[in-house]
Amino acid sequence: MNHTTKVSFTVNGASRDLDLDNRTTLLDALREHLHLTGTKKGCDHGQCGACTVMVDGRRVNSCLTLAVMHEGDRIATIEGLGEPGNLHPMQAAFVKHDGFQCGYCTPGQICSSVAVLEEIRANIPSHVTGDLTTQTQITEAEIRERMSGNLCRCGAYSNIVDAIVEVAGTKA
Amino acid sequence: MQFDKPATTNPIDQLKVVGQPIHRIDGELKTTGRAMYAYEWHDANLPYVYGYPVGAAIAKGRITAMDVSAAKRAPGVLAVVTTLDVGRREKGKFNTVNLFGGDEIQHYHQAIAVVVAETFEQARAAAGLVKVEYAEERGAFDLREAMAGAAKPDDSQEPDTAVGNFEAAFKAAAVTLEQSYETPDQSHAMMEPHASLAAWNGEELTVWTSSQMIDWWRSDLATTLGVDKEKIHLMSPFIGGGFGGKLFLRSDAVLAAFGAKAASRPVKVALPRPFIMNNTTHRPATIQRIRIGAGRDGRITAIAHESWSGDQPGGQLETAASQTRLLYAGADRMTAMRLATLHLPEGNAMRAPGEAPGLMALEIAMDEMAEKLGMDPIEFRIVNDTQVDPEKPERPFSHRDLVGCLKLGADRFGWSGRERPGARREGNWMIGMGVAAAFRNNLVLPSGARVRLDSQGVVTVETDMTDIGTGSYTIIAQTAAEMMGIGMNKVAVHLGDSRFPVSAGSGGQFGANSSTSGVYAACVKLREAVAAKLGFNSADVVFENGEVRSGNRSVPLAEAAGADGLVGEDKIEWGDLTKTHQQSTFGAHFVEVGVDIATGESRIRRMLAVCAAGRILNPITARSQVIGAMTMGAGGALSEELAVDTRRGFFVNHDLAGYEVAVHADIPHQDVIFMDETDPMSSPMKAKGVGELGLCGVSAAIANAIYNASGVRVRHYPITLDKLIGGLPQLADMSDAYRSRA
Numbered sequence: 001m002n003h004t005t006k007v008s009f010t011v012n013g014a015s016r017d018l019d020l021d022n023r024t025t026l027l028d029a030l031r032e033h034l035h036l037t038g039t040k041k042g043c044d045h046g047q048c049g050a051c052t053v054m055v056d057g058r059r060v061n062s063c064l065t066l067a068v069m070h071e072g073d074r075i076a077t078i079e080g081l082g083e084p085g086n087l088h089p090m091q092a093a094f095v096k097h098d099g100f101q102c103g104y105c106t107p108g109q110i111c112s113s114v115a116v117l118e119e120i121r122a123n124i125p126s127h128v129t130g131d132l133t134t135q136t137q138i139t140e141a142e143i144r145e146r147m148s149g150n151l152c153r154c155g156a157y158s159n160i161v162d163a164i165v166e167v168a169g170t171k172a
Numbered sequence: 173m174q175f176d177k178p179a180t181t182n183p184i185d186q187l188k189v190v191g192q193p194i195h196r197i198d199g200e201l202k203t204t205g206r207a208m209y210a211y212e213w214h215d216a217n218l219p220y221v222y223g224y225p226v227g228a229a230i231a232k233g234r235i236t237a238m239d240v241s242a243a244k245r246a247p248g249v250l251a252v253v254t255t256l257d258v259g260r261r262e263k264g265k266f267n268t269v270n271l272f273g274g275d276e277i278q279h280y281h282q283a284i285a286v287v288v289a290e291t292f293e294q295a296r297a298a299a300g301l302v303k304v305e306y307a308e309e310r311g312a313f314d315l316r317e318a319m320a321g322a323a324k325p326d327d328s329q330e331p332d333t334a335v336g337n338f339e340a341a342f343k344a345a346a347v348t349l350e351q352s353y354e355t356p357d358q359s360h361a362m363m364e365p366h367a368s369l370a371a372w373n374g375e376e377l378t379v380w381t382s383s384q385m386i387d388w389w390r391s392d393l394a395t396t397l398g399v400d401k402e403k404i405h406l407m408s409p410f411i412g413g414g415f416g417g418k419l420f421l422r423s424d425a426v427l428a429a430f431g432a433k434a435a436s437r438p439v440k441v442a443l444p445r446p447f448i449m450n451n452t453t454h455r456p457a458t459i460q461r462i463r464i465g466a467g468r469d470g471r472i473t474a475i476a477h478e479s480w481s482g483d484q485p486g487g488q489l490e491t492a493a494s495q496t497r498l499l500y501a502g503a504d505r506m507t508a509m510r511l512a513t514l515h516l517p518e519g520n521a522m523r524a525p526g527e528a529p530g531l532m533a534l535e536i537a538m539d540e541m542a543e544k545l546g547m548d549p550i551e552f553r554i555v556n557d558t559q560v561d562p563e564k565p566e567r568p569f570s571h572r573d574l575v576g577c578l579k580l581g582a583d584r585f586g587w588s589g590r591e592r593p594g595a596r597r598e599g600n601w602m603i604g605m606g607v608a609a610a611f612r613n614n615l616v617l618p619s620g621a622r623v624r625l626d627s628q629g630v631v632t633v634e635t636d637m638t639d640i641g642t643g644s645y646t647i648i649a650q651t652a653a654e655m656m657g658i659g660m661n662k663v664a665v666h667l668g669d670s671r672f673p674v675s676a677g678s679g680g681q682f683g684a685n686s687s688t689s690g691v692y693a694a695c696v697k698l699r700e701a702v703a704a705k706l707g708f709n710s711a712d713v714v715f716e717n718g719e720v721r722s723g724n725r726s727v728p729l730a731e732a733a734g735a736d737g738l739v740g741e742d743k744i745e746w747g748d749l750t751k752t753h754q755q756s757t758f759g760a761h762f763v764e765v766g767v768d769i770a771t772g773e774s775r776i777r778r779m780l781a782v783c784a785a786g787r788i789l790n791p792i793t794a795r796s797q798v799i800g801a802m803t804m805g806a807g808g809a810l811s812e813e814l815a816v817d818t819r820r821g822f823f824v825n826h827d828l829a830g831y832e833v834a835v836h837a838d839i840p841h842q843d844v845i846f847m848d849e850t851d852p853m854s855s856p857m858k859a860k861g862v863g864e865l866g867l868c869g870v871s872a873a874i875a876n877a878i879y880n881a882s883g884v885r886v887r888h889y890p891i892t893l894d895k896l897i898g899g900l901p902q903l904a905d906m907s908d909a910y911r912s913r914a
Contacts, residue, residue: 003247023293032292037212038205040412042363043445047828050363078205087200095199098796102641103202104363104412110203140841147836151828153363153413154641155803156796157835158842 005068011036012080020067026060027051029067030077038078038107042151049150052108052115053077059115061149078107081114090114093163101154109150113164116146138168173693176747178852183715184692189653190857193792194660198410198645207410210382211367211442220369220438221250223288223431224295225423226302227281227447231821232311232515235275235284239303243287246301248294251434254302255284258430264392266420268487268518271396272427277306278484279517280822281450286427288435311515313821315457315482318512322480325511329489333497334506335563338463341474341504345465348474349541353462353533354888355492357814357823358455360522361833364412365445366452370428371438378405381425383668384414385677386636390670392421397429408668411678414640415804416521419679422452449517449826454814456481456490456519460533464541470555472502477534479507482514490519491526495868496534498754499611501558515821521679523804524864527612528871532808532889535608535872540885549607549876550578550587561754570753570853573784574609577760580845581607581782585762594883594901601766603777604881608869610759610783614851614860615682616750619690620673620743623652623698627737629718629730631656632664633694637675637687639667641800642863643793644678644687650790651688651857655695657715658729673741681757681861684789689744689855698740702732749853757785757865761802761873767882772893772900774878776806780843781870786851786860798866799842805870807834813890 008017011034018033027044030036030053039062042050046064053062054076082088087095090113100106120138128145129136136142143164144157152160184190201207214220228235240252260274269278277284285302289295312318324331342348368381377399383389386406394401411418424441431439443451458481465474477496481489493507522528542552557575561567582588587605596603621635633652639645649663656663666672673694676686703710708722719726732738749755764778781798788794811832814823825831844866850858871889879885884899 021291021293023297024291028292031212035214036205037208037214040209040364041211041442042365042412043828045445045827047445048363078203081204083204084200084206087203091200091203094203095195098196098199098792100199100202100641101643101793101796101800102363102411102413103198103207104209106202107205144836144839149835151363151833151835153361153415153804153833154796155800155834155839157803157839158799159796161836161841 007068007071009070009073009075011075012077018067022066022068024067025063026065026067026070027062030062036077036079040104040107042105049112050105050108052111052150054111054115059112078111081110090167093167097159097163099156099160099163101156105150105152109152109160112147112150116143117168119146140165173696173742174745174747175689175855176749179856179858182856183655184857186654189650189660190789191787194646194650194790195792196643196646197649197660209364209410209412210369210380210408211440213369213380218371218438220440221288221290221435222292222295223286223427223439223441224299225283225427225441225443225447226285226287226299227451228277228284229304230277230306230308231280231313233277233306233308235277235304236307237305242301243298246294246298248290249287249298250290250437251288251431253286253430253434261396261398264395264421266388266392268484268520271421271423279450279515281447283423283427283451286431286441288431288439311821312513313516313816314818315459315480315512315514318482318514319459319480322510322512325489331489331509333563336504338474338476338504338506342463342465342476345473346468347466347544349464349537349544351462351537351540351887353460353536355458355529355532356889357457357816358522358808358812359449359814359831360415360417361828361831362413362415362417365442365448366418366422366424367440367442368425368428369438369440370432372432376403377429379425379429380407382411382418383408384411384418384638384640384679386638386668386670387674389421389425393425396421396426406670408638411638411640414678415523416525416679417452419521446827449814449823449831453518453520455522456483458490458492458529460492462533462537464537466541466545470545470547470552472500472556474504475500475502476506479509480512482512483519484515485513487519490529492530492533494526495530495611497563498561498756499609500556501562505562516816524612524867527868531608531611531869532871535869536875536887539876550582553578553609567752567754570755571849571851572756572758573847573849574758576847577758577782577784581760581762581780584845585780587762590880593880600769602769602881603764603766604877604879606763606873606875606877606880608761608873608876610761610865610869612681612757612865612868614755614757614854615680616746616855617676617682617686618743618745619676619686621675621691621694622673622739622741623694625698625729625733625738627730627733627735629658629728629733630662630664631658632666633691634666634672635675635687635690636670636672637667637683638678640678642678642683642797643790644683646793647684647688647789648691651691652695655692655699656729658718662718673743681864685855685857685859685861686744688789688857692856693742693744694740697742698738701738701740705738706732753853755854757860757862759783759865761869763873763877765874765877765881767878767896769900772896774810774891776838776840776874778840781866782845782847783862783865784847784849785862785865786849786854787858788846789857789859791846794846794862795844797863798844801863801866802842802870803834803839805867806838806874809871809874809889809891811890
């Protein structure tokens with residue numbers, strides 16, 4: 001019986017062709033097969049958010065999805081957002097506001113942060129959204145609620161919110 | 173360099189670089205995903221394969237048989253190493269229980285095998301095929317049941333202290349408090365799982381791992397494997413959090429080493445998240461009893477703090493009563509700590525061991541006592557401040573500004589607006605404020621460093637110090653830049669490698685002060701080397717703007733270094749200033765909470781910490797240490813608890829869904845103020861630590877705020893809504909509250 005499958009998707013704009021054990025998560029495909037280790041494995045079952053990446057523009061926990069389910073998808077990881085010397089505005093804001101300490105949850109926090117602002121702008125409601133008939137505003141409460149799937153044991157939350165608020169260009 | 177006299181003026185006092193708010197020099201690597209953690213090392217010369225651990229399914233007993241035949245036959249499997257194969261090993265000096273080896277099971281999820289396969293998926297699947305037969309034995313898992321049999325540990329743990337006659341003074345006191353408090357088992361729950369990649373080259377072993385203490389790990393790995401320490405090369409340049417959980421050698425490194433030997437390939441092992449809470453260490457639960465007697469003027473005349481905790485045979489106390497020896501005045505006093513034998517996983521240090529759970533209890537007791545006395549809890553603490561060790565009044569604190577922290581914090585937080593319990597309402601929210609003192613001793617350890625100056629004028633620091641998120645890279649670079657008179661862009665810092673001089677490592681909030689003092693000492697040596705090479709009199713040499721100057725002679729550092737460069741190496745060692753003077757750090761935590769009158773849900777609305785901790789080496793990284801600790805304290809107050817299955821003997825909620833650390837939605841904006849101070853007794857840096865201070869007292873401040881909001885006093889952490897709801901106002905009041913909200 002064949003337990004492997006060929007799959008092709010793009011990662012940070014580059015086309016990738018892999019022949020993977022069907023059990024391989026998207027997370028392990030990125031980390032172990034493509035050596036894109038910026039995406040972190042904190043729990044491997046969807047509880048910590050360290051593995052957050054974008055698939056076709058939406059954030060997902062890459063540990064909770066098998067790589068072979070992503071034929072033809074566009075995947076974006078922390079490595080694609082920016083690089084040393086050429087940071088994405090969210091990465092720069094995390095450095096400026098010290099929105100991290102050990103750095104292990106950080107790529108997931110940053111990917112989530114970028115996605116959260118897009119989700120609010122797209123008027124996707126959250127648990128704390130009040131009036132569903134008007135455009136959702138970028139508030140600290142909305143940011144905290146939507147970021148709560150990304151754990152940070154170093155406890156940089158207060159600084160992370162400052163970073164996201166700055167990038168959002170709004171005083172909450 | 174021996175530090176045995178108080179520091180006088182030195183180059184650090186220039187504060188051109190040290191003390192400045194400089195962003196982390198590793199920030200770009202971490203925010204772009206380029207920082208490489210242990211499991212992530214890869215290059216073409218490292219054809220690693222994957223190890224997956226198997227843990228014991230019982231808490232206590234023996235393995236009678238293991239059948240690995242199915243696992244060995246599974247696709248891709250290269251080797252299976254069992255605890256029976258390797259046999260009983262000598263235990264590492266810092267480990268209480270064995271990490272791997274032998275037939276004895278000492279706790280649930282103790283490592284009993286590692287399965288090595290070509291891929292992670294193959295190793296994981298095959299690990300599930302290992303069959304084990306046990307002879308199970310009864311164990312003790314319930315602290316309350318085991319309390320009666322708790323023993324007095326040996327004197328090195330200072331279980332009993334007494335001055336005067338506590339019992340008589342307590343009996344005679346005009347106002348007394350006697351209460352019991354409980355703190356649960358807690359898990360470090362750092363975000364990066366314990367992970368190691370081990371590669372043998374003949375008898376030589378290279379290990380990339382995630383360790384707070386390089387030299388301790390190296391020694392204990394050598395002991396456990398039975399190899400020469402000098403043959404082991406350990407590297408840990410980035411660590412995804414530790415909080416004490418990575419102080420001591422863990423099973424991932426041992427399993428990777430045995431797996432690599434058996435497979436004749438480099439092997440990497442990460443502990444699966446559900447494995448960590450029972451396989452590794454945790455902060456032990458405590459039961460504490462506090463008695464305070466005072467005169468009607470609020471002066472404490474008698475204070476007693478007793479604590480019970482449990483650990484494996486050969487284990488140690490959770491020293492929850494220790495801070496009570498030093499924090500408040502009172503002529504007649506005692507502490508006592510007893511240790512019960514429990515067969516839960518090994519208890520050991522977690523951030524601020526002792527003080528964190530101790531202050532969770534003591535600082536509620538102080539709040540309760542203030543209320544009994546009819547005093548403001550800040551005033552009660554100020555009245556009972558002491559500038560000397562209460563047990564040895566001839567021994568002063570080197571510097572102690574608890575009162576300053578309390579007063580400044582009260583002013584900034586708006587403490588004067590605090591009302592009586594249950595008095596302040598906003599709709600369905602009952603609002604309250606709480607305060608607690610923060611206290612943590614200033615520990616120091618010897619710490620070495622090597623500093624190289626090259627022909628480009630670049631200074632490279634090498635030390636086996638670790639950066640677990642604390643900011644070591646940055647403050648070490650700042651120290652070298654200040655000492656050598658160069659900019660941050662001319663300093664490179666290499667950490668976490670056993671080829672470098674042995675440092676203090678990261679723990680006990682000793683890392684920042686000790687390791688930068690070691691770098692200071694090495695830089696003094698390098699300055700002397702530069703001066704000697706130039707023929708300058710080292711006493712009047714100035715290092716400034718990339719140049720070294722003596723009188724009217726001035727030479728660029730790059731030129732002074734020459735083609736071969738210059739090296740300085742030294743370590744800081746400590747005299748008896750910590751004995752002649754009590755060195756501690758102080759703070760005050762202020763918290764405002766809302767408690768939902770209907771559900772008992774507690775929400776933190778505001779938090780402020782004021783810290784007096786000597787010179788702050790970098791206000792950005794120090795502040796992050798404190799807000800992070802405040803966040804951990806919020807989890808400790810409201811949600812963190814390892815639930816013990818007292819029948820089967822393990823922590824049930826052993827993952828990040830069941831063990832609830834604070835999340836974004838739990839934490840408001842946090843404020844931190846550092847008192848502007850130095851402590852010349854502490855080190856040439858005149859700094860102390862803040863990383864643990866920030867945790868000490870936070871949970872009690874939250875508990876006190878919940879009491880002030882709701883009128884319900886909870887003495888058993890975490891303060892979940894089920895513990896509040898029975899004491900909340902009756903339904904009629906609730907409907908009023910909801911009407912007024914509408």
